[in-house]
Amino acid sequence: xxxxxxxxxxxxxxxxxxxxxxxxxxxxxxxxxxxxxxxxxxxxxxxxxxxxxxxxxxxxxxxxxxxxxxxxxxxxxxxxxxxxxxxxxxxxxxxxxxxxxxxxxxxxxxxxxxxxxxxxxxxxxxxxxxxxxxxxxxxxxxxxxxxxxxxxxxxxxxxxxxxxxxxxxxxxxxxxxxxxxxxxxxxxxxxxxxxxxxxxxxxxxxxxxxxxxxxxxxxxxxxxxxxxxxxxxxxxxxxxxxxxxxxxxxxxxxxxxxxxxxxxxxxxxxxxxxxxxxxxxxxxxxxxxxxxxxxxxxxxxxxxxxxxxxxxxxxxxxxxxxxxxxxxxxxxxxxxxxxxxxxxxxxxxxxxxxxxxxxxxxxxxxxxxxxxxxxxxxxxxxxxxxxxxxxxxxxxxxxxxxxxxxxxxxxxxxxxxxxxxxxxxxxxxxxxxxxxxxxxxxxxxxxxxxxxxxxxxxxxxxxxxxxxxxxxxxxxxxxx
Amino acid sequence: xxxxxxxxxxxxxxxxxxxxxxxxxxxxxxxxxxxxxxxxxxxxxxxxxxxxxxxxxxxxxxxxxxxxxxxxxxxxxxxxxxxxxxxxxxxxxxxxxxxxxxxxxxxxxxxxxxxxxxxxxxxxxxxxxxxxxxxxxxxxxxxxxxxxxxxxxxxxxxxxxxxxxxxxxxxxxxxxxxxxxxxxxxxxxxxxxxxxxxxxxxxxxxxxxxxxxxxxxxxxxxxxxxxxxxxxxxxxxxxxxxxxxxxxxxxxxxxxxxxxxxxxxxxxxxxxxxxxxxx
Numbered sequence: 073x074x075x076x077x078x079x080x081x082x083x084x085x086x087x088x089x090x091x092x093x094x095x096x097x098x099x100x101x102x103x104x105x106x107x108x109x110x111x112x113x114x115x116x117x118x119x120x121x122x123x124x125x126x127x128x129x130x131x132x133x134x135x136x137x138x139x140x141x142x143x144x145x146x147x148x149x150x151x152x153x154x155x156x157x158x159x160x161x162x163x164x165x166x167x168x169x170x171x172x173x174x175x176x177x178x179x180x181x182x183x184x185x186x187x188x189x190x191x192x193x194x195x196x197x198x199x200x201x202x203x204x205x206x207x208x209x210x211x212x213x214x215x216x217x218x219x220x221x222x223x224x225x226x227x228x229x230x231x232x233x234x235x236x237x238x239x240x241x242x243x244x245x246x247x248x249x250x251x252x253x254x255x256x257x258x259x260x261x262x263x264x265x266x267x268x269x270x271x272x273x274x275x276x277x278x279x280x281x282x283x284x285x286x287x288x289x290x291x292x293x294x295x296x297x298x299x300x301x302x303x304x305x306x307x308x309x310x311x312x313x314x315x316x317x318x319x320x321x322x323x324x325x326x327x328x329x330x331x332x333x334x335x336x337x338x339x340x341x342x343x344x345x346x347x348x349x350x351x352x353x354x355x356x357x358x359x360x361x362x363x364x365x366x367x368x369x370x371x372x373x374x375x376x377x378x379x380x381x382x383x384x385x386x387x388x389x390x391x392x393x394x395x396x397x398x399x400x401x402x403x404x405x406x407x408x409x410x411x412x413x414x415x416x417x418x419x420x421x422x423x424x425x426x427x428x429x430x431x432x433x434x435x436x437x438x439x440x441x442x443x444x445x446x447x448x449x450x451x452x453x454x455x456x457x458x459x460x461x462x463x464x465x466x467x468x469x470x471x472x473x474x475x476x477x478x479x480x481x482x483x484x485x486x487x488x489x490x491x492x493x494x495x496x497x498x499x500x501x502x503x504x505x506x507x508x509x510x511x512x513x514x515x516x517x518x519x520x521x522x523x524x525x526x527x528x529x530x531x532x533x534x535x536x537x538x539x540x541x542x543x544x545x546x547x548x549x550x551x552x
Numbered sequence: 553x554x555x556x557x558x559x560x561x562x563x564x565x566x567x568x569x570x571x572x573x574x575x576x577x578x579x580x581x582x583x584x585x586x587x588x589x590x591x592x593x594x595x596x597x598x599x600x601x602x603x604x605x606x607x608x609x610x611x612x613x614x615x616x617x618x619x620x621x622x623x624x625x626x627x628x629x630x631x632x633x634x635x636x637x638x639x640x641x642x643x644x645x646x647x648x649x650x651x652x653x654x655x656x657x658x659x660x661x662x663x664x665x666x667x668x669x670x671x672x673x674x675x676x677x678x679x680x681x682x683x684x685x686x687x688x689x690x691x692x693x694x695x696x697x698x699x700x701x702x703x704x705x706x707x708x709x710x711x712x713x714x715x716x717x718x719x720x721x722x723x724x725x726x727x728x729x730x731x732x733x734x735x736x737x738x739x740x741x742x743x744x745x746x747x748x749x750x751x752x753x754x755x756x757x758x759x760x761x762x763x764x765x766x767x768x769x770x771x772x773x774x775x776x777x778x779x780x781x782x783x784x785x786x787x788x789x790x791x792x793x794x795x796x797x798x799x800x801x802x803x804x805x806x807x808x809x810x811x812x813x814x815x816x817x818x819x820x821x822x823x824x825x826x827x828x829x830x831x
Contacts, residue, residue, distance in 0.1 A: 198686070214679060215814075309801075316798035321791040328801070485800070504825045514827040521685035525693050529821050531801045539683055541693065541822050551812040552805060
């Protein structure tokens with residue numbers, strides 16, 4: 073049965089996108105010396121939204137100087153309680169302007185308004201609110217009394233959750249007394265630039281947050297700038313390793329949130345309908361552009377057929393299309409480059425002998441789209457079982473015994489997330505113990521909260537974000 | 553006059569005391585420049601053997617109960633106590649300290665071992681958490697062992713620094729490959745003899761003697777080592793270790809010679825588990 077809905081588009085009247093944006097340095101928008109600009113487009117229709125600035129090495133230098141001045145003269149002089157109040161202000165302004173942020177995020181990223189409205193933006197505000205309360209309690213962060221901030225933090229964030237990743241990075245950095253030079257992703261700069269306005273509305277002292285738009289060259293200039301004391305990066309494992317190598321000879325601290333190939337393990341006694349919802353949420357949430365996605369479905373062999381039938385039925389109800397339509401489940405792929413990568417990986421699945429399935433769905437003509445897809449007949453050696461696809465593509469693998477499930481789940485250089493579906497409590501706890509992953513969702517998937525530490529084992533990264541553990545990464549202990 | 557029966561100082565790998573497979577040794581002189589011993593000069597192959605032994609021992613140690621690990625580590629301190637004279641004699645010879653100073657270091661080292669032993673079953677309580685997330689979920693975070701950790705022992709104090717290097721890593725449930733300070737191998741190997749007779753499962757601790765600078769690149773590039781304590785390396789070797797170790801994103805850290813639970817935590821991974829609450 074298929075329900076038909078009339079289109080229910082969210083109005084774009086709430087956003088005011090300027091034709092061009094400068095860089096946000098030392099509390100104001102300033103022109104780059106390079107004068108170079110690039111376009112940011114709406115991936116759902118390929119229309120140009122705005123032109124933003126390619127920050128040069130000289131701009132990075134200006135921003136680091138501003139952040140250093142702000143650290144020395146204002147931010148490190150404030151009490152934790154005062155710093156916290158600025159964060160509370162920011163959290164409140166984000167709540168007040170939540171719809172504006174949600175619409176802008178959907179336009180620039182391509183993700184459904186349902187997700188930006190209900191997940192990305194509320195969680196971003198929650199991160200500021202949560203960390204605001206930490207600012208005057210740092211003695212309890214686990215590093216002893218009076219722990220010190222690093223100073224100037226360089227932060228580089230990805231395009232999959234632009235505003236949420238900004239909040240994950242900026243909120244703990246400010247709460248602990250650091251100042252920030254942040255670079256949003258090349259394809260999703262607009263909400264970060266709107267956040268600059270929020271900083272102005274909050275009267276945040278100038279230079280405490282600096283926002284530089286640009287590509288990987290800007291990122292490299294931030295990583296290699298000698299005035300930066302800590303780098304926080306979220307992105308691919310490949311780039312993470314390059315950053316780790318380039319800071320090796322320096323005193324810079326480094327945290328990394330990198331890729332994943334999460335196993336979502338379905339045991340034979342799993343509550344089947346909830347499990348199907350969990351699989352959908354695990355891999356089709358945010359078009360599968362999720363580092364912790366449940367991209368490998370490990371299903372116990374004897375329930376595979378039943379599960380896949382139900383999954384197919386559920387997948388055929390996924391509505392793919394206009395991200396601003398409130399009924400849309402699966403929005404646009406973020407960029408042409410990412411779409412090519414997803415297609416290439418899916419074709420490798422075909423070529424290596426796995427079997428592809430997608431529901432019938434009409435994709436819009438303009439923009440970048442990929443239907444929800446799964447592959448069966450996947451072996452551990454296939455590229456689609458080993459490499460991160462970062463798209464709505466699920467690889468289905470079977471197992472017979474719990475220990476085989478764990479062995480297959482752990483057979484990856486990644487270790488970010490895993491899912492466990494079973495009705496048996498002791499099996500949940502046993503599996504959770506065995507899995508080499510930083511976040512384990514049992515009978516749920518893709519849940520996030522500022523109080524909950526997030527981060528990976530092995531090649532999925534260094535350190536945690538969120539909770540006390542994430543906070544501590546922005547402080548220095550006196551042990552090393 | 554009776555002639556001393558001297559001890560041959562060998563490596564400690566997988567619970568056994570082999571010579572270096574390379575057949576190499578190096579001449580160790582005492583603080584006055586007199587011959588002291590010919591300890592083994594460990595090779596890349598010895599390191600690789602130690603990693604295999606450590607990996608095989610990893611699961612048993614990591615899944616032993618924290619209380620059990622704590623008791624085993626306390627047992628090491630008990631056996632150390634019985635060897636005070638031998639440890640002191642080696643400290644005197646290697647560092648040129650007086651007998652009183654050496655015995656003081658032995659006391660300090662044993663007490664430090666006991667301090668770390670006690671962390672086994674406290675670390676999750678102090679550094680884990682239950683997290684008050686929004687929505688109906690139970691959510692908790694616990695520190696878990698990292699796996700195989702290589703430790704370059706620093707060379708301020710010949711025995712105390714071995715304890716600082718090995719004990720916290722063990723307390724976190726990891727298995728260890730320690731590379732002794734080049735000038736102070738005797739304390740490390742005598743501690744290995746203590747460990748070998750203290751219910752620590754074979755392979756849980758492995759000790760190599762030789763040249764840190766020679767072994768550091770092989771430690772950095774070994775893909776089955778998860779973490780490295782680089783305290784005993786100079787700046788250039790430490791930098792190279794961090795650069796090459798990034799190929800599998802090893803957790804690499806170095807420490808001041810101070811007692812701190814961060815030495816335990818630096819080689820643990822925080823795992824967060826979510827489960828819905830409902831009827």
